[in-house]
Each structure stands twice: as C-alpha cells, then as structure tokens.
Amino acid sequence: LSILHKSHSRFIIVFQKAIERAPPDESLAVRVLNLIDSITFSLFQYTTRGLFECDKLTYTAQVTFQILLMTKEINTVELDFLLRYPAQTRVTSPVEFLSNHSWGGIKALSSMEEFRNLDRDIEGSAKRWKKFVESECPEKEKFPQEWKNKSALQRLCIMRAIRPDRMTYAVRDFVEEKLGSKYVVGRSLDFATTFEESGPATPVFFILSPGVDPLKDVEKQGKKLGYTFNNRNFHNVSLGQGQEVVAEQALDLAAKEGHWVILQNIHLVAKWLSSLEKKLEQHSEGSHQDFRVFISAEPAPSPDSHIIPQGILENSIKITNEAPTGMHANLHKALDNFNQDTLEMCTRENEFKSILFALCYFHAVVAERRKFGPQGWNRSYPFNTGDLTISVNVLYNYLDASSKVPYDDLRYLFGEIMYGGHITDDWDRRLCKTYLEEFIKPEMLEGELLLAPGFPLPGNMDYNGYHQYIDDALPPESPYLYGLHPNAEIGFLTQTSEKLFRIVLELQPWDNSVGEGGGACRETVKALLEEMLEKLMDEFNIAELMAKVEERTPYVVVAFQECERMNTLTNEIKRSLKELDLGLKGELTMTGDMENLQNALFLDMVPESWIKKAYPSTASLGTWFADLLTRIKELEAWTGDFSLPSTVWLAGFFNPQSFLTAIMQSTARKNEWPLDKMTLQCDVMKKNREDFASPPREGAYVHGLFMEGARWDAQTGIITDARLKELTPAMPVIFIKAIPADKQDIRSMYPCPVYKTRQRGPTYVWTFNLKTRENPSKWVLAGVALLLQI
Template sequence: MMRALRPDRMVYAMRWFIEQKLGSKYVHARSVEYEKSHEETSSVVAVFFILSPGVDPTRDVERVGKKVGFSSDRKNFHNVSLGQGQEIVAERAMETGSKLGHWVILQNIHLVTKWLPTLDKRMEAAQSKPHPDFRLFISAEPAADPAFHAIPQGVLESSIKITNERPAGMQANIHKALDNFSQDTLEMCSKEAEFKAILFSLCYFHAVVAERRKFGPQGWNRKYPFNVGDLTISVNVLFNYLENNNTVPWEDLRYLFGEIMYGGHITDDRDRRLCRTYLQEYMCPDLLEGDLYYCPGFQAPPNTDYPGYHKYIDAMLPPESPILYGLHPNAEYNFLTTQAATLFNTIFELQPREGGGEAGETISKEDKVKGVLDEIYDKLGESFQVHEMMAKTEDRSPFTIVAFQECERMNILTNEMKRSLKELSLGLKGELTITSDMEILQESLYVDKVPEAWANKAYPSNLGLAAWFVDQQLRQKELEVWTGDFILPATIWLGGLFNPQSFLTAIEQTTARRNEWPLDKMCLQFDVTKRIREEFSSAPREGAYLSMLYMEGARWDIMLGSIVESKPKELYPLLPVIHARAILVDKADLRSVYECPAYKTKLRGPTFVWYFNLKSKQKPAKWILAGVGILLGV
C-alpha cells in the first residue's frame, strides 16, 4: 500500500520496519575511528581501503603515523599515488619499507590493472620476513560491475578490508569538512577575519558539492570524486593568496577553486557552470559584510572561534532539505521515488523465475516469453522504403534530409528487433540452438527490460520494455505521417527523433539558405507560445513548432511568460508549444534569459541536446542551482 500511494516514503518506511524488527544498529551506521582499526594491523597484514565517493583515508593514516613517529618529513612514510610510471616507485617503496620498517601507502591501485599480479608477488615477498614496524596500506575504488573485478584474490585475502561511507546530510558534511582544521588553522593568517569567513564558506561549498550527488542527474550530470584533498588544498591556496594580496582577490580565488581544485574533476560543461555559480554565490564581498545567506534561513556566521563555528552549525542550520543546495523540494521526492524503484527492481530480479497463475495454473517462463515475443513481433510495422521515397520526391531541403535519416535509423532498429525475435522464436521451438544472445533476449523479455542489442540501435530511454515498445510505435507513426507528403508537420515531437540535434540544425540551415546568411553567425531563438499541440494546424512560415517538452526543477507560467517555481509534487510539467526559429547571433536578446539545457532523458549527462534561451524574471543563478532543465522525454 505504501509503495502504491507514497513511493517517496517507501525508503523511510522500510528503515522504520527494519529498526522495529531487527534493531537500530541495522539502520544507523557509525563509522569506526581508524585508530581502533589500526590496532589490528601488523607487518604481515596489509590494510585495504575500499574507497567511497568523497572519502579519503590517507589523512587518517597520516594522522596516526605522526602520532607514532612516521611521516614524510622523517622519510619513513612513503605515499605513492599509482598511475603511469609509478609502478617502479611503488615496488621500491615496498622493498625499502619491509627492510627498514617504514610505512607505505599505495593509492588507487585500480588504475594499474596490468601491474596487479606483480603487486601480489611483491606483497608476498615484502611480508615474508618484514621489519616489525613495516605497515602496508592499499586503496582502490570498487569495480562498477563484477565483470571488471581486477584485484587479485591474494591481495584481498592477505589484507584487512576497510570502507567508510561519506557522512549523510548537510549538517554532518559541514561538520566533517570543518573537522579537517583546528583553531590553529583559523589563526594562521594575518587577515584573520577574511580567512575565517572564506574558510567556512569553502566548507559549506565542499559539503554542498559532495552531498548534492544524492539527487542524481538533477544534482550532477555525472559523478565526480570530490574529496577532502580538494578542500585542504583550496584552504592552503586561500592562505597564500590572502598573505600576498592587500585585498581579497575574489575573481582569482573563484577561478582556482572552480576551474582547478574542484573543477579539475568536472568533465561536463553544465556541471562546470553549476560549480562556478555556487562559488559566485558563496565567494563575494557580501560574505565579509555579513549579508550573505547560503540558503534561506542560514546566514554566514559571525567571526568566532573553532568550537563556535560547530555550535553555529548545530544551532542555525535548517533541517535537511533540497533547499539547502538551491534545489526545489520536489528534488527530494524524485530522488526518493527513484531510490525506491531501484530497490524493488533489485528485489524483483532476485525472485525465482517461475510464477504461479490463478486457479492453480502455472505460467512457465518460456510461455510468458513466447506471449511477449509474439505480441511485439505481430505489432512491428513495415520498414520504410527509403530509396523509393527519395526517388518520388525532388525536395532535398534540410528537413527532408532529416526525415530520410530518421527513417533509416528506424529501419535499423526494427530490422534488428525482427531478426532477434525470429531467431528466439525458432530457438524456443527447438529448430535452432539457443545461443547466449538468445538467452539474454529471453531474460530481458521476461523481466520487462529493453534488450541491450535493441537499446544499442535505439534512442536513449528510461522506460521498461512494454512502455518502450508503445513509445517506439508512436515514433514510427509520427514518421509515417511526416514522410507521407514530406510537408513539415504542424508541430514536431522533438523527443520522438533519434537525433533531435540534426532537426534543430536543419532549422538554422533552412533559414541560412533562404536569407544567404553564414551558418556560423546564427543561433536559435525559442519563443514559448500560449498554446498546446492540438491547437496548431500548420507549421510556421519560419522555423518549427516544438511540442511534448517537459521541465524539471521549475515550470513555465503562461500568464507571466516566464520560468517560475515548480508546484509541489509536479515533477515534470509539460511546456506549451515552443516556436524555434533561426536568427543572427548579434540580434539575439539575452537580457533576463536563462540558458536552459535540454536533455533527451532524465539521465541527463551524455543526452544533452541544446540550450533553450527562456525568459526569466529572476537571475539565472537561481535556476542553475535548482538544476532546471528541459527533458525531451520522461
């Protein structure tokens, strides 16, 4: 009942159920201090750190090492970050450490998979007759898939495995960030007030970028390994710049933090823009004047001592909410719903593959697969006769070329579907030997999952097989209407195209040919109309009408003609039809405009399509932090 009525509360309900039935220790994870784990180490037992995003165990090892007399300054602590050419350095460090009783830490061994068998042998040799003080520490990220596991069994069996999850929630993350410093750190700069204020702002920024990943693609388009090292190095840079400048060099600091320290991890342009925007909001003169609010209800703290900052966080930080990150509260609903769906999909995949029917009947896996197979095969449409269509029409406008390309892509997909379904049908009848590809297809049909062979030739989609096939049929019908007379439809379902970028480019090409404008001096202007798809009967004289577009993180207000806040629980409001037309770049009006990224699916990231310039009565930073985007399909 809870899953049906409130899927966003499902995770909380399950946590409560587990706590009631099994005990609180199964839901409240507490990290063990490394000092306690270190007591179990010895010269013949290595420590293997399984890395989690945002967690860096190196500092814990260095801290414990200093207490017992091991550090880089004393030249008895060797820290080797594995990468190209570092294997020899690591081998020498292990050999030296084993003989002289040094500490050795080898970071990121997953980056040198070819060297790992050698590491296994070197570890065995180093631990055969080591110095009693010798300690070996290893770190690696877990493989994304079991097929990519590369760590030798010997390395794992001879090590103590330790992993620490990053702290959950904004409050825990800010405290954790601040824990990397001390009262001495706060007092080390001659510009103490400025240094303290910016250091706290860096801690808040670090907590935001680290914890924002929990909101999935709306948080960050891609996953990034932000860690404590980024924060501590940024503070060192801050100290040096404040000491060497009479005034605070805001622009320089924002560039160093946003483009190098943290930005060095970022590979997506939209994410880079988000990182820059956070720094523009948190690193500005208002911070020193006491007028800065990190989020509604949480003002930058006054000048105080180290314990005072921790107390201020506990007393003043609002309860955990997407608002702390600049996101709309709907982001949490979306995140929790997705989390619950993933949980139940995992449970479903673990279930036995034979199901009982009603009235004592049993539906076997094979019978169910046959039913799905026959239904899809019977409904698949005929292939487009592209060569015949090209012979019948003399029109070779950019729009017509796009239509031909879409037909060819649809043919590739439907032909693959027909071929693989026919093979599986013959295999189930015993007329062909069942191959591994057939088994994969059979399993996909059974669990309502789009087969990988089809997905590779299709368009990005998050749908299950049944919904995906309905969507594919709609796309084919749209193409049939368009290619019937090759007259541009009244509105274009942009998300129904394999390559929507090619259609948007065709708008520019058509206008460029008509007006003899240079293509590289043009851009698209997007005007949001006040009408829906059904109210249009013909295409515009210039450009095209785009329909079936959705917003995430905000909505469009027809009366105001602007982006506004989303309504509660309205996750993907439908946009009115948008008129896209090409204009010269120097005539584009960019005042009061938000460059809204458009994506093919909710996964965002690699599915980026185009920037839609939408009118906004609020500054663009608000919508950037809120992760506002246009989705071509939900």
C-alpha cells in the same frame, strides 16, 4: 556454513532463524540447504557485481526476501510486483493527489485477489487517503480503512505505488521488523575487530568513498602493533604508472619477513590485476604468520566497468566507510580542517574569516550536492579536502599581498583551478562559478550575505564560535540549503528506491535453467517475444520514399536519416528475437548473447544489443517498447507526404539536434544568411498542441518537452518555482525559429540546457533561452533543465 560464516559472520543469524522456523514435518537438512543455496547464490551475485552498486540495505533486503520466501511467509507474486512494478499504462488518475503512474500501479494491484477494490476504496475515501499519501513519513503511519491489517509485504506493495520516494525508508523498517534492528543500523565497524579476522590469506579490501581516508585506521593499528615506516616493516605503495614492480617486491619481502603492505588505488592498474591475484594466491600459503595485505580501490561507476578480479574480492574482507551525510556533518567536517591558529594567521582578519567560512560552506555544498544525482551534477567529481585547504592557502597569500580583496581573481582560482580542475562538463562549470559568485562578493563584509535561506554568513568569531554557530543557526537538512527545490529530494529518493528494487530483482536466484523459476521465466519470455514480433511494423522502404520526393530539403534529409536509424534498430530487434525463439524451441544452440537477451526480457530491461543501436532512454522495457511504436507511427505520418507536421514531437528523433539544425538551414537558404552567424529563438506559446492546425511559415512548433527544477507559468510567460510533488511538469508548445545571432535578446533570459533524458550529461541537445524575472543564477543553482523524456 563455516565458509560462509568466515566471510559474512554478521549474516549467521540468517541460518539460525531458518532452523528456528523450519516446520517439523519437513526435513530440516533440506530446508537449511535450500536456504544456504539461495543465499550463497546472492552472495556470489553480489560479489561479482563488485559489491559496488549494492549498498548494505539493498543486500540485506535481498537476504530478507530470500529467507521469507523459503519460510513461505511471503507470496512470490506480491514480491514480483514490488520488484518489477508492472503498472498499467495509459490510465488517468481520478484523484489529484496521485499521479497517472501511481494510479497505474494501483490498478495493477487491484486486479490481484488480495488487493481487490483498492482502487474503489481510494476513490471513495479520497480525503483519508490524501492525508495518508501527503504525510511526511507515510511508512510510519497506519494505512486507512482495513488496509492497515494487510501483511508487511502487501503494505510495501501499496506504498510502492503511492509514495515511491519513501521506499528506502519503508524497506528499512520491513527488514527491521523481520530480522531485527542490528541489520539496518549503519554504524561503522571497529577496525581492530575486523583486523583480527584477517590473515596472510585474507587481505582487507577498502572500497573508497569520497571524502573518507580508511588507511588512517591501518596506520593507527600498525603503530599499536609496532608496524611503522620507521621500523621498515610497513610498506605503502600508491599504484599508478610503473609502480607494479615496486608493489610485487614489497609483497615478496613482506610475505617472507611478516610485514604489512598497503596497495592503494589498485583500480588504476587494470592490466596488472590478474598478476596481483596470482601473487596473493601464491603468498596465501607458506607465508609468515604476521604477513598482512591491505588493498584500496574506488568503486566502478557501473557493473560493466567493474575490473577487480573475483578471486581478490572473494578472499578479502571488504570494508566500506560512508562519508558523512547531510549539510550539518559536512560543514563541521570542512571546518575541522582548520583551527584557531588558522583563523589568526592573516592580518586582515575580518575578510579572511568571512571568505574562509564561505569556502567551507561552498565545499560542503559541492560535495553533498552529489546525492541529488544528475540534477545535482551532470557528472560525479572527486572534490576533496585538499581542494579546500589549498584554496584557503591561496586566499591567505592573496590577502597578504594586496590592499583590496581581489574577488574576481579568487573566484577564478577557486572555480576554474582548485575545484574547476576536476570539472569536465560546461554546465557543471557554470554551476560551480555561480555558487562562488553568490557566496564570495563584496556584500559579505556588510553582513548582508545569505549562504542559504535563513542562514546568514556569520560575523567575526573564534573557532569554537563558528562550530557553535553551525549547530545553532543552520536550518534542518533540505534541498533549500543547496539552492534546489524540495522536489529534488523526492526525485533523488525515488531514483534511489528504483535502483534498490532493480538490483534486488537482478540478484534473485531465478536462474532460467533451474527449478520452478526456469519454466516461469521461459513462458514469460516466449509470450513477450511473440507479442513484440507481432507488433513490430515492416521497415521503411527508403528507395520508395526517395522516389516520392521532388526536392531534398533539410527537413526531408532529417526524415530519411531517422528512417535509416529506425530500420537499423528494428532489424536488430527482429533478428535477435527470432534467434532467441529458435533457441527456446531447441532448434538452435543457446549462446551467451541469447541468454543475455532472455534475462533482459524477463527482468523488463532493454537488452544491451538494442541499446547500442537505439536512442538514450532510462525507461523499463515495456515503456520503452510502447515508446518505440509511437516513434514509428510519427515517422510514418511524416513520410506519408513529407510535409512538416503542425507540431513536431522533438523527443521522437534519434538525433533531435539534426532537426533543430535543419530549422536554421532552411531559414538560411531562404534568406541567404550565413549559417554560422545564426541562432535559434524560442517562444513558448500559450496554446496547446491540439490548437495548431498547420506549421508556421518559418521554423517549427515543437511539443513533448518537460521542465525539471522549476515550471513554466503560461499566464505570465516566465519560469517560476515548481509546485510541490510536481517533478517534471510538461511545457506548452514552443515556437522555434532561426534568427541572426546579433539580433537575439539575452536580457532577462535563463540559458536553459535541453537533455534527452533525466541522466543529463552526455544526452545534451541544445540551449533554449527562456524568459525569467528572477536572477538566472537562481535557476542555475536549482538545476533547471528541459528534458525530452521522463
């Protein structure tokens, strides 16, 4: 207890609650030990993940579920549904306010005793349920009919099916109800209090958040206690090339003399971290009482790329300060970098102030847009206040030196150098450039510029006036402030909830070798493994297929390549499943790879060894495997006689680019045109997939694309605003043909990127030009893209 208390004092209430609730007829010691055991397991899992993918709410939820399982307040089957969401597939929702995916969840719930007739009730009282589902904060409302009398966890299960986007809020309310509000209030820790818990053997580890500098707190505390650079008892080492030796010398001196050492950005020196771990261990005993170490590192983007040694993490007090959230806080924070003197330093006051405020808004937008995930930015960038302050200095120098405002030059410097210097993706560069074109232009001086709907650029004010203007005029937080559609928030919240449940599921102490969980895990995996092996078809016989073909056209070559890739994937799936089967029967020794495969199957995740040989996908294992079987069927149909299908399922390819290139190659050969002077033209058809009986004479009809950020209006044949809660509407069939590049019409067109999955970024496939009546910049800011799978 005392060991746990030392590093996680704020969870001590967990044990007190367990002791209060332990039934009198059971040995209290066993009860508490079981509970501590499961929570220690979670702590261990949590720490080895590097704490980096796991926020406070996720971890607190995990601990809450553990307590409630121990005290038998919740049912394992219901918790399992909440975490896995095993929705039935291929069901059609009978009510328009629930998607098929939501209805699949309702049907799966209705098969459980406690939720019998839930599906019937929703259909029978559609009006009441519609009102509930469409309310702004359904987690605060009472459920219709007798469902309001269900337990808190059962209500969470229903909410998971009908409003996945509200689950982070619903889980927060659940934790508050069960453990008390102090576990969900996100207040920042007082550093002085945390410092008291540190010691020569307990470093303080700062996990860096974008836009937050935690080391100011250390300097402030140091000053108070007499540790400063001037007193030569405060050493600050920023790690990077060649700084390891400096850091080691500083640690040796500080341990002997009782100084403080700050080691910044240790994630940049991966190879040296094991030496650092040994060094900290060595100084943890026998050092001067006043010796202190403060470490900072950026979070790893994923658990696999996490490199901080476990020893450093386990012995440290870990602190993370989240950056301010929301446009309101970010805009105030951007403006806080300046003062009245800044506003008065330029002779061309009007231009300088207008562009400075627009830059502050731009800075707040690009920093906060990160929260919308890939629809916000394809990749995450460390934009910081330095980018903003340097841009303002550049602005001052340029305005001082020229008689006209050089808008183009300024936009180029800000968009390509100051902020653009961070950007590595061409589509993100286009987005950054578009924001600047919208915010910094001659109209800004005529009082006609809107930074967001309902938020005009303010006129000439003093410094406090600008802060007041933000408070008075900035509309409430919504995706509109970023140029995005409200659906972007629903998508972002849904993905945040999915991530929360995935991590809690992985943190469950269901080790397959222990207790009841072990048997259940083995049985589940065995059943799944047998079902998969039974459903997998034989591999494609390439030699036999080749013998059938008279001429190897570009399309035939693509078909062969796809068959070969499919064989590689299905062979790996069969090999690994058969090997695991022998391991489970005891005929082979279980290896690390086999255990990883078993865990992945149990957690409904696609195993790592399959991912390496497969196409990008964000689906869970069940959906992924069903999709794989559909892809094999499509390939079998195509290789039956090698004639092009009437409409081609573009998402069914490992490499959709190869098929699109084959369209150009076929046309180039037929017309004897040079391939490098050609491009693809896309015409969105008005007919559905079923209406096409044969392929076109040139090119191909493709289906299976979805649009995110907007929708296609089939009547008018243009991009238009999305409907609320319709996140990824399906596109009609698209006719793709190759034309000479100089013949393409790019007027009133939005160059729309096509990606394989919602992760975007590296899954880029092609650019389709789509017709638009509105300015294409609107769709750029809204993050509009076509996706091959959702």
